[in-house]
Amino acid sequence: MGLKKGPWTPEEDQILTAYIQRYGHGNWRALPKQAASFKSREDHRKQLELEEARKAGLAPAEVDEDGKEINPHIPQYMSSAPWYLNAEKPSLKHQRKWKSDPNYTKSCCGAMTHDKKSCMDRPRKVGAKWTNMHIAPDEKVETFELDYDGKRDRWNGYDPSTYAHVIEQYEAREQARRKYLKEQQLKKLEEKNNNQNGEGAVSDDDDDEDELKVDEAKVDESKQMDFAKVEKRVRTTGGGSTGTVRNLRIREDTAKYLLNLDVNSAHYDPKTRSMREDPLPDADPNEKFYEGDNQNRISGQALEFKQLNMHAWEAFEKGQDIHLQAAPSQAELLFQNYKIIKEKLKSKTKDTIMEKYGNAASEEALPRELLLGQSEREIEYDRAGRIIKGQETLLPRSKYEEDVFINNHTSVWGSWWKDHQWGYKCCKQTIRNSYCTGSAGIEAAEAAAELMKANIARKEATEEKPVQHEEKRLATWGTDVPDDLVLDKKLLAEALKKEDERRKEERDERKRKYNVKWNDEVTPEEMEAYRMKKIHHDDPMKDFLL
Structure with missing residues (x-):
């Protein structure tokens, strides 16, 4: 109930006093509009007892505003409606689906039985989903619940009445055939009446009438002799073929495996009835009617x-x-x-x-007078058929230019050869596009060659010979020791002393100084000291040398 303006009524004073005594002073904003609906402790206890009795089945279930019973086992947070719904009576409407299902789909027409991809209507500028107008009715989709045999029935869904059209087609074709035969018979009779050739002609007409009579039970022989036709089985294991096979033979023909009874002849496969090779390779090809199955692979298409x-x-x-x-x-x-x-x-x-060379075969032949022509030229031959007198022998000409002098040269290119190079003989130059310099160029080239030789000889003479360090290297590094090598005893003693110190440093590198000055040159005395102190690991007396 809402608030009323004006002075407080005694009932409102009692309610306010009881509420303040129960909940305390101060929080006036927390005072709900329906403060009078609060129940006392006794009323709340009675409400709980009633709910327990309903759950136990001792009391009837609560009924909503529509007359439907409310399950007492539903929790309170689900059965109680929110305050903003202003529910005056208990109900479960707030838990039920309150939005209605759409009566359209995303298709153009709005029908529920197909989507936009399967819609056959013209696409609309604004779909039925948005306009909610002109929504097409749903199609009637039939569903069949078939058993095992029904799913495998080949004639399921077949309308027997459609076979009447097939019968009509056969009847129309039969009528057309009979009409044609009748027209042919009438035509023959007219020709017979117009013919005046006597009995012979009458007998011929009788034969023609016999030919016109067609036996309907007779089957076309061309269909029987069609060995190339292969009919497939329907619903058979393996999907094999029935009917005739293209490699069957006529009864009167000899079997291919009987043409040559030699064991080493062409192989015959009885399973596929194939013989790839020629059973009679030496026979005349014009007399053979079978040359092997491979003949088909190299002929035709x-x-x-x-x-x-x-x-x-x-x-x-x-x-x-x-x-x-x-x-x-x-x-x-x-x-x-x-x-x-x-x-x-x-x-x-x-x-x-x-066009370039012409055709000698298509051109007209030369006249006989020209082919067998004679001349007044006198030619003498020897016994071998060689020409002695009367006709000069023509030398073959080269395809390159001959006797052509360029750049003031008096000889042709290639008339001079030196150091695997061609040149001109007049000036002895090896560059083809060079200008001829004559004898002056030859003298200048010879002088340049002599000067080069002199320079090479002078360089060889003034070149210092390398210092002979080979003997010193051999003496110091121990490859070969010359016989005349003399060692100084004092230097040898110092070298032995240095070798001992070096060995001590190798044992303890901590005493080695950082800035050590090394000498790269090895004296013969140092090399002899190294040999004397050297320890061979295979020497059995090596322990006594330490």
């Missing part, structure tokens, strides 16, 4: 298919996007275009050669 395969491989290797198995039509078209372009190019090349 087999060669064309092989060429097509090779063309596809070569085109793929050269970057063409072609695959015979994936796109056979494309490969066939490219191969046909390739052959056309190849023929055009070949004919163009042939025409170019014909």
Whole structure:
């Protein structure tokens, strides 16, 4: 209930006094609008006892405003409605779905049985979802619950009435056939009446009438003799083939495995009825009717298919996007275009050669007078057929220019050879585009050569000989010791002393000074001291040398 303006009523004073005594002073904002709905402790205890009785089934369940019973086991936080709903009676409406389901989908027409991708209506500018107008009705989708046999029934869903159209087609074809035969018979009768050739002609007409009579039960023999036809089985194990096979033979023909009874002849496979090799390779090809199954692979369209395969491989290797198995039509078209372009190019090349050189076969032959012509020139031959007198022998001419003098040269290029180089004999130059200098150039070249030789000789004479350090190196490093080597005893004693000190330093490197001055040169005395102090690990007396 709401607040009322005006003085306090006695009832309101009692309520306010009881509330202050119970909850204390001060927090006036916490005072709810429905302060009168608070229950006392006794009322609250009775409410709890009633709830326990309802849960135990001793008291009837609470009923909502719609007359439906409320389950007493529902927790209070679920059964009690929020304060902002202003629920005057207990109810569970706040827990139920209060939003209605959409009556449209994202499709154009708004039907619920299909999506936008499957919608067959014209796309709308604003869909039915947004306009909520002109929503199409849902389609009727039939669902069948079939058993095991029903799922595998081949005639499931077939309408037998549709077979009437097939019967009508056969009847129409039969009527057309009979009409045609009747027209042919009438035509023959008219020709018979107009014919005036006597009995012979009558007998011929009778034969024609017999030919017109068609036996409907007779089957076309061409269909029976069609050995190349292979019919596939339907619903059979393995999916094998029935009917005839293309390698069956006629009854009167000799079997291929009986043509040559030699054990080492062509192999016959009875399972596939194939014999790849020729059973009679030595027989006359004109008299043989069977040359082996491989003959079919090198005849007919087999060669064309092989060429097509090779063309596809070569085109793929050269970057063409072609695959015979994936796109056979494309490969066939490219191969046909390739052959056309190849023929055009070949004919163009042939025409170019014909225009340039002509065709001796197509030209007119020379007259007989010219072929067998005579002249007044006197020519003498010897016994071997060589010309002695009367006709000079022509020397073959080179394709290069001859007797051409350039750059004031008096001789041709290649008339002089020196140091594996060609040149001009007139000036002895080895550069082809050089200008001729004559004898002055030859003298200058000879003087330059002499000057170069003199410089080389002078350099060799003035060059100092290297110092002979070989003997010293051999004497110091111990490879070879000369026989005339003399050692100084004092220097040798000092070298032995230094060697002992060096060995002590190797044992204890801590006493070694940091700034040690080394001498790179080794004297013969130091080398002799090193040899004397050197310890061989294989020496059995090495322990006594320490």
